[in-house]
Amino acid sequence: MTNRVDPAVEEALDTVPLPNVARRRLLSGAGLASASLAASALVAACSKNSNSGGAGDFASTPKWKFTFVNHVTTNPFFVPTQYGMQDAAALLGLAKPQWTGSENSNVGEMVSATNTAVSAKSDGLAIAVVDLKAFTDPVDKALSAGIPVVSYNADGSASDPGTARLGYIGQDLFTSGTELGKRIVASVDSGEVVGFIATPGSLNIQPRIDGAKQAIQQSGKSLKFTQVASGATVQDELSTIDAYVQGHPNLKGIFAVDAGSTQGVAQTVAKYKLKDKGVACGGFDLVPETLKAINTGSLDFTIDQQPYLQGFLPVLYLYLYKMSGGLQQPPDTNTGLLFVTKDNVKPYLSTKTRFEGSSTKQQLVGRSGAIKGTK
Amino acid sequence: VSSAAPTGEDLGAPPRRGGNPLLTVLLRRQEASVVVVAVALIIYFEVVSDFLAPGNVVTISQYVAAPTIVAIGEVLLLVSGQIDLSVGSVFVLAPFLMHYAIDFYGVPAIPAIVLALLVCGVIGLVNGFVTVVLEVPSFITTLGMLFAIQGFTLTTSHAYPAEIPAKAAGLATVLGHGDWSELVWALALVLIFQVVLSYTRWGLHTVAVGGNPVGAREAGIRSGRILMGNFVLASVLGGFAGVLEAFRVNTISPPTGDQTLMFTAISAAVIGGTALAGGSGTIIGALLGAVVLGVLKDGFNLIGLNAYTFDLILGLAILLAMISNVRLDKLRKAGRR
Numbered sequence: 001m002t003n004r005v006d007p008a009v010e011e012a013l014d015t016v017p018l019p020n021v022a023r024r025r026l027l028s029g030a031g032l033a034s035a036s037l038a039a040s041a042l043v044a045a046c047s048k049n050s051n052s053g054g055a056g057d058f059a060s061t062p063k064w065k066f067t068f069v070n071h072v073t074t075n076p077f078f079v080p081t082q083y084g085m086q087d088a089a090a091l092l093g094l095a096k097p098q099w100t101g102s103e104n105s106n107v108g109e110m111v112s113a114t115n116t117a118v119s120a121k122s123d124g125l126a127i128a129v130v131d132l133k134a135f136t137d138p139v140d141k142a143l144s145a146g147i148p149v150v151s152y153n154a155d156g157s158a159s160d161p162g163t164a165r166l167g168y169i170g171q172d173l174f175t176s177g178t179e180l181g182k183r184i185v186a187s188v189d190s191g192e193v194v195g196f197i198a199t200p201g202s203l204n205i206q207p208r209i210d211g212a213k214q215a216i217q218q219s220g221k222s223l224k225f226t227q228v229a230s231g232a233t234v235q236d237e238l239s240t241i242d243a244y245v246q247g248h249p250n251l252k253g254i255f256a257v258d259a260g261s262t263q264g265v266a267q268t269v270a271k272y273k274l275k276d277k278g279v280a281c282g283g284f285d286l287v288p289e290t291l292k293a294i295n296t297g298s299l300d301f302t303i304d305q306q307p308y309l310q311g312f313l314p315v316l317y318l319y320l321y322k323m324s325g326g327l328q329q330p331p332d333t334n335t336g337l338l339f340v341t342k343d344n345v346k347p348y349l350s351t352k353t354r355f356e357g358s359s360t361k362q363q364l365v366g367r368s369g370a371i372k373g374t375k
Numbered sequence: 376v377s378s379a380a381p382t383g384e385d386l387g388a389p390p391r392r393g394g395n396p397l398l399t400v401l402l403r404r405q406e407a408s409v410v411v412v413a414v415a416l417i418i419y420f421e422v423v424s425d426f427l428a429p430g431n432v433v434t435i436s437q438y439v440a441a442p443t444i445v446a447i448g449e450v451l452l453l454v455s456g457q458i459d460l461s462v463g464s465v466f467v468l469a470p471f472l473m474h475y476a477i478d479f480y481g482v483p484a485i486p487a488i489v490l491a492l493l494v495c496g497v498i499g500l501v502n503g504f505v506t507v508v509l510e511v512p513s514f515i516t517t518l519g520m521l522f523a524i525q526g527f528t529l530t531t532s533h534a535y536p537a538e539i540p541a542k543a544a545g546l547a548t549v550l551g552h553g554d555w556s557e558l559v560w561a562l563a564l565v566l567i568f569q570v571v572l573s574y575t576r577w578g579l580h581t582v583a584v585g586g587n588p589v590g591a592r593e594a595g596i597r598s599g600r601i602l603m604g605n606f607v608l609a610s611v612l613g614g615f616a617g618v619l620e621a622f623r624v625n626t627i628s629p630p631t632g633d634q635t636l637m638f639t640a641i642s643a644a645v646i647g648g649t650a651l652a653g654g655s656g657t658i659i660g661a662l663l664g665a666v667v668l669g670v671l672k673d674g675f676n677l678i679g680l681n682a683y684t685f686d687l688i689l690g691l692a693i694l695l696a697m698i699s700n701v702r703l704d705k706l707r708k709a710g711r712r
Contacts, residue, residue, distance in 0.1 A: 065679060067679075070682070073682035073683075074682060074683070096681075098676075098679040098680070098681055099681045099682050099683075100676055100680075100681065100682055100685065101682065102633075103633075103635075103682070104633030104635065105628075105633070106628070106633050106635065107536075107624050107626060107628045108441075108620050108623070108624045108628070109635070111623075111624050112434060112437055112438055112672075112673075112676075113676055115430075115433075115434040115437070116431065116434050116673055116676040116677055117676070118430065119425070119428055119430045119431035119434055119677060120424065120425070120431075120676070120677045120678075120679065121425070131536055131624075131626045131628065132536070132538070132626070133538055133539070133625045133626045134624045134625055134626040134628075136625065137625065199534045200533060200534070200535070201533050201534055201535030201536075202534065202535075203536075
């Protein structure tokens with residue numbers, strides 16, 4: 001009786017994990033259940049055969065090409081983001097995503113690049129929404145053309161994303177600010193505290209300082225928090241911070257909410273040996289100066305928003321959205337509340353990786369020791 | 376070389392006389408060589424992608440319109456032997472002025488826009504005054520103005536983007552937000568100013584002042600007035616382009632130190648055959664130059680070039696387009712002799 005079984009069914013059954021007894025009973029055709037089980041196994045086997053070629057176990061897909069619209073395409077901060085999107089695309093067998101937009105936060109250029117991507121029938125869009133109104137229409141246009149859109153790195157303002165994007169992948173800027181505020185409250189009991197911000201009002205940094213202010217207020221501690229504009233270039237920021245610190249000898253805490261100001265804080269604290277006076281300090285992002293300062297102890301912490309994930313996850317989410325026919329909606333994902341302190345800064349300094357944008361090489365970065373306390 | 380349509384292969388062809396009429400036109404008209412370059416690029420992008428799809432043509436028109444309007448003013452200045460580097464900063468300032476007038480001083484929308492453009496005109500007048508009366512080279516005058524105005528905009532706007540005032544929202548469709556409105560404005564202005572440059576006394580004096588300053592003065596042309604007037608026109612056109620772009624993008628963006636628009640406009644003028652040294656140039660040529668640049672930008676984005684390679688290829692493409700343009704120009708001049 002067994003030898004009358006079609007070889008295809010035989011093969012299909014091999015894919016179904018069954019105890020030997022069940023398998024024998026199935027092959028001898030005993031019972032209705034066995035027939036349906038055989039059928040489903042057959043279907044599964046056939047569908048697997050016809051769809052081989054996709055990434056992993058996935059059905060095969062066209063080589064989708066996604067488009068990333070960025071506000072500062074040549075800024076080193078976004079190098080890891082580009083590696084992230086490329087790595088995700090390679091993992092999923094997709095075309096290398098396009099990286100475009102503006103080199104200078106020129107919103108007009110970004111809008112044009114978005115419109116062009118829609119004309120080009122891009123398979124999916126990831127946009128850094130650095131302006132509250134400008135992207136509303138382009139995103140609507142893309143969505144009506146059936147192109148899924150997510151935002152990354154910047155997402156309008158805290159109360160209004162400014163577009164109908166499906167999801168946001170990036171730092172929750174306001175929350176990251178409140179986390180900063182909580183750290184400030186935890187490390188300073190009373191007195192003067194200053195927060196430096198490069199360009200007040202910019203949608204990708206202002207929410208952080210607002211969040212910090214709120215957290216300090218809610219703590220009820222008698223901290224005198226002052227917001228100071230430090231300037232648009234690293235040089236300006238350093239001079240401003242240096243001058244402010246010299247003019248305010250009673251500062252108990254010095255913080256910053258952008259990469260340049262954070263570096264300036266670190267350098268100023270080191271210059272005047274303020275750690276010896278017990279001044280608390282910290283900031284955002286992982287430029288090399290900042291990391292060095294954390295290692296030498298002249299900066300208490302910096303907050304990493306993991307730019308690599310801001311490239312990797314949008315590709316993954318857009319892929320799943322398309323693969324599932326829209327059933328898997330891109331979730332809002334907060335990539336950024338990783339505090340880097342003296343305890344966990346070592347790997348950032350000792351290894352050059354794609355994850356930090358410091359190397360183009362693909363590599364397995366080893367680690368050892370307990371994981372507790374690194375977040 | 377075949378005597379068929381002017382394709383890229385004809386670029387190196389020796390000048391022919393009385394043969395193919397198309398080739399004759401190509402050799403006689405100043406702007407014809409830019410048209411050839413533009414058409415060749417459009418054909419290329421249409422072959423490799425869906426370049427001429429209706430949606431994309433709108434996008435191309437938006438790449439072209441603002442630089443064209445700014446380039447009109449630059450052509451007038453370049454022809455009269457001057458340059459305006461501050462026009463990019465004026466471009467950013469104008470929509471903010473409109474926003475300040477409407478939202479802070481309660482001025483109605485249209486007068487507010489007129490007011491903003493008037494202020495731009497005053498900036499042009501200052502450029503002209505410093506250049507003509509105080510005799511500072513316009514390159515330096517307008518470079519100083521570039522930073523001064525950028526600083527003014529940054530300070531007054533707190534570097535914070537502003538929304539299009541609600542009172543002005545009704546004008547949006549006409550003033551840049553409608554699919555074709557920016558292009559219509561650009562084409563109308565090109566037409567008007569080409570007529571001004573070619574057929575009016577103002578235009579002829581502009582060419583004379585740039586081509587031969589001493590001779591023009593001796594012939595009784597009030598060159599100071601011509602120059603100041605052209606500075607004013609360049610600033611007002613720059614401001615107007617800024618207002619249109621603000622409506623198109625639906626936001627008023629603070630300056631970011633980005634002078635791309637100014638360089639694009641000057642490049643468009645030069646690609647279109649305007650001499651940097653003054654004395655010759657056409658507005659239509661600048662439009663065609665802007666089309667070449669717009670087609671390149673949109674096309675490279677469309678075929679999916681990445682930002683890093685984009686700059687590299689765009690730079691090489693501009694060089695290549697310009698080399699073909701200059702070579703064709705030489706042929707044209709040889710053919711005329």
